[in-house]
Amino acid sequence: xxxxxxxxxxxxxxxxxxxxxxxxxxxxxxxxxxxxxxxxxxxxxxxxxxxxxxxxxxxxxxxxxxxxxxxxxxxxxxxxxxxxxxxxxxxxxxxxxxxxxxxxxxxxxxxxxxxxxxxxxxxxxxxxxxxxxxxxxxxxxxxxxxxxxxxxxxxxxxxxxxxxxxxxxxxxxxxxxxxxxxxxxxxxxxxxxxxxxxxxxxxxxxxxxxxxxxxxxxxxxxxxxxxxxxxxxxxxxxxxxxxxxxxxxxxxxxxxxxxxxxxxxxxxxxxxxxxxxxxxxxxxxxxxxxxxxxxxxxxxxxxxxxxxxxxxxxxxxxxxxxxxxxxxxxxxxxxxxxxxxxxxxxxxxxxxxxxxxxxxxxxxxxxxxxxxxxxxxxxxxxxxxxxxxxxxxxxxxxxxxxxxxxxxxxxxxxxxxxxxxxxxxxxxxxxxxxxxxxxxxxxxxxxxxxxxxxxxxxxxxxxxxxxxxxxxxxxxxxxxxxxxxxxxxxxxxxxxxxxxxxxxxxxxxxxxxxxxxxxxxxxxxxxxxxxxxxxxxxxxxxxxxxxxxxxxxxxxxxxxxxxxxxxxxxxxxxxxxxxxxxxxxxxxxxxxxxxxxxxxxxxxxxxxxxxxxxxxxxxxxxxxxxxxxxxxxxxxxxxxxxxxxx
Amino acid sequence: xxxxxxxxxxxxxxxxxxxxxxxxxxxxxxxxxxxxxxxxxxxxxxxxxxxxxxxxxxxxxxxxxxxxxxxxxxxxxxxxxxxxxxxxxxxxxxxxxxxxxxxxxxxxxxxxxxxxxxxxxxxxxxxxxxxxxxxxxxxxxxxxxxxxxxxxxxxxxxxxxxxxxxxxxxxxxxxxxxxxxxxxxxxxxxxxxxxxxxxxxxxxxxxxxxxxxxxxxxxxxxxxxxxxxxxxxxxxxxxxxxxxxxxxxxxxx
Numbered sequence: 015x016x017x018x019x020x021x022x023x024x025x026x027x028x029x030x031x032x033x034x035x036x037x038x039x040x041x042x043x044x045x046x047x048x049x050x051x052x053x054x055x056x057x058x059x060x061x062x063x064x065x066x067x068x069x070x071x072x073x074x075x076x077x078x079x080x081x082x083x084x085x086x087x088x089x090x091x092x093x094x095x096x097x098x099x100x101x102x103x104x105x106x107x108x109x110x111x112x113x114x115x116x117x118x119x120x121x122x123x124x125x126x127x128x129x130x131x132x133x134x135x136x137x138x139x140x141x142x143x144x145x146x147x148x149x150x151x152x153x154x155x156x157x158x159x160x161x162x163x164x165x166x167x168x169x170x171x172x173x174x175x176x177x178x179x180x181x182x183x184x185x186x187x188x189x190x191x192x193x194x195x196x197x198x199x200x201x202x203x204x205x206x207x208x209x210x211x212x213x214x215x216x217x218x219x220x221x222x223x224x225x226x227x228x229x230x231x232x233x234x235x236x237x238x239x240x241x242x243x244x245x246x247x248x249x250x251x252x253x254x255x256x257x258x259x260x261x262x263x264x265x266x267x268x269x270x271x272x273x274x275x276x277x278x279x280x281x282x283x284x285x286x287x288x289x290x291x292x293x294x295x296x297x298x299x300x301x302x303x304x305x306x307x308x309x310x311x312x313x314x315x316x317x318x319x320x321x322x323x324x325x326x327x328x329x330x331x332x333x334x335x336x337x338x339x340x341x342x343x344x345x346x347x348x349x350x351x352x353x354x355x356x357x358x359x360x361x362x363x364x365x366x367x368x369x370x371x372x373x374x375x376x377x378x379x380x381x382x383x384x385x386x387x388x389x390x391x392x393x394x395x396x397x398x399x400x401x402x403x404x405x406x407x408x409x410x411x412x413x414x415x416x417x418x419x420x421x422x423x424x425x426x427x428x429x430x431x432x433x434x435x436x437x438x439x440x441x442x443x444x445x446x447x448x449x450x451x452x453x454x455x456x457x458x459x460x461x462x463x464x465x466x467x468x469x470x471x472x473x474x475x476x477x478x479x480x481x482x483x484x485x486x487x488x489x490x491x492x493x494x495x496x497x498x499x500x501x502x503x504x505x506x507x508x509x510x511x512x513x514x515x516x517x518x519x520x521x522x523x524x525x526x527x528x529x530x531x532x533x534x535x536x537x538x539x540x541x542x543x544x545x546x547x548x549x550x551x552x553x554x555x556x557x558x559x560x561x562x563x564x565x566x567x568x569x570x571x572x573x574x575x576x577x578x579x580x581x582x583x584x585x586x587x588x589x590x591x592x593x594x595x596x597x598x599x600x601x602x603x604x605x606x607x608x609x610x611x612x613x614x615x616x617x618x619x620x621x622x623x624x625x626x627x628x629x630x631x632x633x634x635x636x637x638x639x640x641x642x643x644x645x646x647x648x649x650x651x652x653x654x655x656x657x658x659x660x
Numbered sequence: 661x662x663x664x665x666x667x668x669x670x671x672x673x674x675x676x677x678x679x680x681x682x683x684x685x686x687x688x689x690x691x692x693x694x695x696x697x698x699x700x701x702x703x704x705x706x707x708x709x710x711x712x713x714x715x716x717x718x719x720x721x722x723x724x725x726x727x728x729x730x731x732x733x734x735x736x737x738x739x740x741x742x743x744x745x746x747x748x749x750x751x752x753x754x755x756x757x758x759x760x761x762x763x764x765x766x767x768x769x770x771x772x773x774x775x776x777x778x779x780x781x782x783x784x785x786x787x788x789x790x791x792x793x794x795x796x797x798x799x800x801x802x803x804x805x806x807x808x809x810x811x812x813x814x815x816x817x818x819x820x821x822x823x824x825x826x827x828x829x830x831x832x833x834x835x836x837x838x839x840x841x842x843x844x845x846x847x848x849x850x851x852x853x854x855x856x857x858x859x860x861x862x863x864x865x866x867x868x869x870x871x872x873x874x875x876x877x878x879x880x881x882x883x884x885x886x887x888x889x890x891x892x893x894x895x896x897x898x899x900x901x902x903x904x905x906x907x908x909x910x911x912x913x
Contacts, residue, residue: 061734062741074864075748079741079857113841159852163860170864174871186871186878632891639884 074170082162094154095147100124110147116140279304698754698797699805702746724829726839732820733846740813740854747806748861751797755872790876794869799862806858814851821847 063080092104092111101107106120118135125131129143174186280295295303450456695703723729795801824843828836 062738073745073749074752074868075745075857075861076741078860078864079744079853082856082860083853111841111845113838115838155849155852159856163856163863166860167863167867170867174868174875186874629891636884636887636891640881640888 078163078166081166082159088155088158091151091154091158094158095150098150099128099147107147107151110144111151695805696796696801698750698802699747701750702743723824724827726828726843729824729839729843730846733817733850736813736817736820737850740809743809744806744854744858744861747802748865751802751865752868754797755793755869790873794873797865797869799866803862810854810858813854817847817851 063076063083089104092107095107096102096104099107101122106116109116109120116135118133121131121135121140125143129140131139131143280293447456723732821843825840828839
């Protein structure tokens with residue numbers, strides 16, 4: 015038995031001491047590596063954050079861990095600790111942190127004096143120094159880690175909110191920019207998180223936005239000029255009068271647009287065939303000498319009638335007094351050849367099917383018009399190369415519907431907040447009317463618009479922490495946008511008001527035209543209200559008089575001064591009467607409109623109605639879709655949190 | 661003959677005893693009754709970590725050198741962080757995939773092209789679907805599993821260091837002290853970094869979820885606004901036929 019026990023002990027000892035089970039077996043069993051792997055374990059860096067482990071763009075965890083990892087990147091921490099001990103290098107600090115023994119000559123004199131160290135040090139004498147270094151190291155490590163985390167989170171914030179094109183497929187600022195453009199026209203531009211207003215209220219001509227690919231810029235790079243199809247830009251062939259212009263009665267000719275032939279151009283009345291009539295026959299003010307809308311660039315579009323729904327197109331180089339290169343404004347004295355027919359000699363029309371027809375099918379509007387983006391195409395330029403911008407402008411990118419565009423916007427407008435404020439007043443008046451502040455609803459909208467526009471968040475102003483200014487501002491931008499959308503949709507005023515402005519600002523529509531269908535909004539309700547108030551006051555006075563007469567024994571029926579209509583009515587009847595009056599007036603107006611239209615040769619009534627009403631229904635449906643999306647916005651989980659921010 | 665058999669039995673018994681003493685149940689991430697789908701999908705990526713039980717092997721006792729320590733630590737790091745990466749990548753994919761667009765190629769490393777996973781046409785997904793995607797990947801859903809894994813990892817590394825401390829055999833005592841200190845630093849740093857990474861990832865992920873929801877809705881809104889604008893343009897092109905002077909229907913008295 016003793017022998018057996020001795021054998022067991024001996025075997026156990028052998029098992030523990032057996033050197034044959036060395037590293038090779040150890041690693042074969044555990045790491046799955048083949049034999050010999052441990053002979054050169056570091057010949058290939060297989061660590062999680064090593065070069066053989068790529069960090070994916072959206073792999074948040076990998077990025078966070080490898081960004082925060084301190085094992086190999088503690089040099090900043092060592093430096094910070096060394097500075098606290100007046101050391102020029104980090105050797106001593108590293109040795110202390112790694113638990114290595116210190117040598118007397120490694121200690122500097124200031125350090126010796128500070129810790130009162132003897133010439134011959136021992137473990138006991140350097141204990142306070144080691145404790146201080148370790149404490150400082152721990153503190154600096156925590157700070158370093160927090161800093162790295164903040165940087166990570168801020169980078170993440172930037173990635174989602176203000177991404178470079180290669181960073182992320184989503185960029186909320188671009189989304190907001192596009193929504194702004196949709197709602198407020200091309201006035202709204204973001205650049206590096208700064209809201210910009212192209213155009214000027216002053217006399218100077220700012221550099222107009224350069225839209226790459228439309229030919230305005232003078233960059234020699236064909237890709238940036240839009241000559242290269244690979245950039246996705248439109249490549250318009252040169253216009254050839256000999257082949258592209260045909261007689262107007264030719265079946266190949268572009269059909270005449272409504273109101274093309276001006277009859278009484280310059281009489282300040284928009285006659286049939288006129289696109290505009292500003293009372294003169296002078297070009298360059300937005301309404302050309304033939305009463306055609308003209309593209310006069312960006313700065314001269316102040317005349318309301320000059321609102322052009324056409325896209326920017328390159329001004330002819332030899333168009334006269336202005337310059338048109340390098341992103342500058344177009345000629346001020348000569349009409350830009352924005353009209354298709356003007357490119358053909360008199361008596362001829364452009365032939366159908368030309369490339370530039372396609373280009374002009376859209377109805378973009380002036381970039382200075384603060385209304386909804388009514389027609390045309392967004393800057394649909396698939397350009398990955400930022401445009402070369404003038405010194406005072408910066409490039410922005412717009413990604414939308416599978417395409418990316420770039421453009422330059424002036425950067426100087428946010429330098430002076432007063433400029434923004436002044437411009438904002440104009441925008442509000444244009445959008446909401448001069449008396450916007452007097453009406454509760456419009457005032458709310460106006461204030462909301464201001465909340466959106468009065469932003470000045472530059473990247474430089476941002477702190478590194480995503481939890482302070484950056485997040486607050488960007489989130490509040492979104493919140494303001496949502497709030498405004500809420501108001502727009504809640505009151506349904508702004509879309510109609512904007513629409514009305516967009517359409518009605520020209521005298522071709524009249525300032526207060528409405529469709530008078532289901533979509534129409536009550537126009538100027540305060541006026542009707544005043545009328546009602548006056549009427550009610552009269553009724554009250556009459557009733558009081560009747561009552562007084564009754565009390566004093568007078569017979570109201572014998573009062574010859576009392577109007578019959580008032581004598582027999584009551585307040586409620588009167589209110590109903592006025593309501594009925596309004597409805598009747600509306601019906602009367604509609605009837606008059608129908609009658610007028612039926613007597614015109616504009617189109618057959620039936621076709622017209624079908625076309626228009628069908629479109630209006632579709633339009634209304636699209637508006638309902640917007641409302642539904644907005645409801646979805648408020649319904650989502652995270653917007654509950656957003657509301658808490660308000 | 662029988663002595664050999666006895667010897668084998670004794671060795672086997674010792675191995676079993678040692679296995680029992682070295683077992684680290686905390687290391688194994690046992691399946692919760694109802695693991696979130698995202699976490700469940702990552703269990704396959706974790707077998708090495710779950711079943712490694714490195715010290716059940718006789719070779720475990722040979723954890724005697726700093727080089728071995730480093731190799732082991734690196735291996736455990738790879739296992740643990742790959743598991744975490746799997747969970748969070750799965751969560752991101754769950755979020756982004758809720759748009760219905762094909763996200764294949766999305767994970768290709770260093771892809772030069774932006775994946776078109778969110779064109780407006782497919783961006784208008786229901787708020788319920790969005791909500792489900794965000795709720796399935798909420799912090800409350802992922803935190804228990806990830807924290808549990810972290811604590812398992814933490815306990816395992818502590819045990820790992822303890823083994824190293826006991827087995828380290830060096831000729832000079834001061835060298836042993838330094839190596840142990842470095843190993844301790846490495847473990848402490850690793851645990852701090854892991855926790856920090858977890859916290860940071862949750863912050864970033866929360867932001868991603870929020871931005872994604874807004875982006876989808878904004879894209880959808882843009883889509884509808886575009887529609888609105890197109891109809892407006894068409895209406896305008898028809899209304900241009902109207903004469904210049906139109907009686908304003910709403911202002912007639």
